Amino acid sequence: MRVNPRDGCCRSCNGQLEIVDALDDALTVRCESCGEIYDVETDAFHDGGMTYYVDFLAEQMKCRDDST
Numbered sequence: 001m002r003v004n005p006r007d008g009c010c011r012s013c014n015g016q017l018e019i020v021d022a023l024d025d026a027l028t029v030r031c032e033s034c035g036e037i038y039d040v041e042t043d044a045f046h047d048g049g050m051t052y053y054v055d056f057l058a059e060q061m062k063c064r065d066d067s068t
Contacts, residue, residue: 001056003029007045012036022056 003009003017010017015033022028026039042049 001052001059002032003045003052007047007052008040010034010036011038019052019056022053022060027053027056 001019003019005016008017009015010031010033013031013034013036015031017029018032020028020030020037022042025042027042027044028037028039030037042053045052047053
């Protein structure tokens with residue numbers, strides 16, 4: 001899931017971020033430009049953890065359901 005650039009960008013190069021994993025207390029992001037991978041808090045994108053975190057988890061659940 002891509003992060004809207006107005007919500008956040010790579011801390012190293014300001015490139016586009018993609019969320020690649022989620023845990024209870026963190027999102028793992030990867031920069032599409034420089035490839036850096038790092039964890040951020042679930043509300044790192046100023047959404048209170050209600051947009052990216054919830055949407056990413058919902059998409060993961062949907063993918064699991066589709067594979068059965």
